[in-house]
Amino acid sequence: MLDGIMTGISTAVLPINLFMVFIGCFVGTFIGMLPGLGPVSAIALMIPITYGLDPASGIILMAGVYYGAIFGGSTSSILINAPGCSSTVVTAFDGYPMAQKGQAGKALALAAYASFTGGTISAIFLLVAAPMLASVSLSFQSADYFALMVLGLTAVAAFSGKGQVLKAMLMTVLGLMISTIGTDRSSGVERFTFGNIDLMDGISFLLLAMATFALAEVVMAVLKRDHLKEEENQTDTSAIGSMKVTAEEVKEVAPTALRSSVLGFIVGVLPGAGATIAAFLAYGMERNLASAKEKLKFGTGSLRGLVAPESANNAASSGSFVPLLTLGIPGSGTTAIMLGALIAYGIQPGPRMLVDNPDVFWSVIISMYIGNIVLLILNLPLIPYISKLLMVPRTVLVPMILFFAITGVYLVSFNTFDIYMMVFFCMAAIGLRMLNFPMAPLLLGFVLGGLMEDNLRRALIISDGSLSFLWERPITAVIMTLALMVLLAPVLRNFFPKSRSKSTSVTSAEAN
């Protein structure tokens, strides 16, 4: 492990990679700040740029964008009460009231410290947990992988919030259906191409991600007239007040940050849970632990109410890399898009990654720690200036984002058919969003579709067509049982009114 850490450090501290971390954090913070655009869109917009880089630099850049976007989302939550992404919705509960009281600077500083704590603690946990899990999963076979993918997909559906489970499952199936378009990798047979040459290679994940997230989110904002409302609500971000945090305040929030970071990491590791649920759970936990007097402060500018979700969502972001790097199973929309990018680089995340590409594996983990330091350095002194970017008129930003999304896809294939496809998927995504269908399961199903089919095919051929492979090996049986339990959890929840009432508070729209 020490060799690996040294390899990671030597790769991560290369000037180009340090530059990538810096750029990633900066761009991520900026895109994350734009209300409506979450980490998935931020990463999708950066993918075309990473194609020219080596895999380690590319994935480091995307990781930087990820936690930068989460922090950026907090900035807009605090300053204009418009969360950049679903995982920072909770930050606005206490962050925005603080800003209204003239304590925006303090709220931003606390958010930065909390994010740093969450990110750092989870990066250390990741350092220990990832190689352990990877060494265990080296013994996995096709059947186990298939079972793991089933678990990942069902977990995403199960964590989708009340009344959303069936819809999330339908979206997962839709994602899997879209992944079958094109030439079958095994038999060479064309499927669902309807004789169209442009569909023979299937649909690129970049196209789908850009259309369903970047394009659809921007167009949805226009549809809801958010671009006009935000300009009306724009506060004066030049006067954010002092960023100083007193020793008493640090003493008050330190235990909160530590508790929430641990909780956030654990939630992040669970497939499907993600940063949004981690933030809600940490906020709920902190509120339950608070004294009756302190409890009243929640929602009106409580420091603990701000620090808890901030630590948790950043810790969860790092935690979500555990299943991605060790098992090759993304647990959220964001890690799904990273999986797609890694596959495009020719790297298959999973247990073999530690053996075949140790430089990428370790440098990503080490870069997370560096990324947290960069975020702190970047955010504390620069936040008053970065927050001015919120003043850029949406009338300019919207066409620019549309342009970057379209060009990002076009410059990979140089095929205008891809733009028509993007528009089609964007319109479909808008329709589905309006019908309250979550988008993250679609992307997850799409990214895992090919891998799932390959593993299912291998497992079925080995077992001569019998489904007994699902329970023959103990590990497969355990994972399938877990998947079944996760799937049945929403049904069982109805029998326990207490847990049901809790679950209603965690109505996460997307497991980002």
Added chain:
Amino acid sequence: MSTPQRKSLSEDLIGSLLFLAFSAGYAYSATLIPAYPGDEYEPFTAQTLPLALSTMGVVLSLLLLVGTLKTRNAQNSEQALQQRATCMTDVKPDYDWKTVLQLIALMLFYAVGLKWLGFIIATTVFLAVGYWVLGERRKKILFGASLPFVLLFWFALTQLLDIYLAPGQLFHLLG
């Protein structure tokens, strides 16, 4: 039943019917996937996953449909009288469909423009018209944030990154 609940139910109804229709169409197309001789003896063919997925799609959308109809009926019978008594103030969401349709048309035009007019002209028009559609009327922004930006981007792509951007086919036709 409150308005948001009713709205959610009709959303679920539409969603389930759409998915049911899509799954049925997908299932039909899956049966058209060509098979090799002897495929009937293989445990896994190109048709296996699509057929399994279409079955799952149909089952899940039926579950959503039945669940929605059941909830709807139960709530309708309980609160039908209440609803008649209370004046329901349906707040219509203020959606800006006109601008969205203009943006979608603009994106489609951009795809056509890239092929026939080339990158510089198509992108400049796309950005300038995009700003205009969203309500920007300042000439400084309309022109200043379109052509100079596109030229800079084009320079970075063609000169720095050495990416070849084909000129529009219209110019080939014109000679």
